Amino acid sequence: MQEDIVKIRTHGGSIPIAPFVETLGVPAVIVPLVNPDNNQHSPDENLMLSNYFRGVEVCYSILRTKIPQE
Numbered sequence: 001m002q003e004d005i006v007k008i009r010t011h012g013g014s015i016p017i018a019p020f021v022e023t024l025g026v027p028a029v030i031v032p033l034v035n036p037d038n039n040q041h042s043p044d045e046n047l048m049l050s051n052y053f054r055g056v057e058v059c060y061s062i063l064r065t066k067i068p069q070e
Contacts, residue, residue: 027067031058 033055
């Protein structure tokens, strides 16, 4: 059984992706690479290297995936 994908633009922070989506008419995907306790924008901000390396693998896989034409 194939179901339609639900597309919802949600993400915290100040990522200005909407102008690209609306102007270029292309889909956008945000792949967060951070751990939940990373303390963004604070003196003790951190990133687990395992999350970073896994994120690189995920981004590579996304870029290699063929997008079906509608």
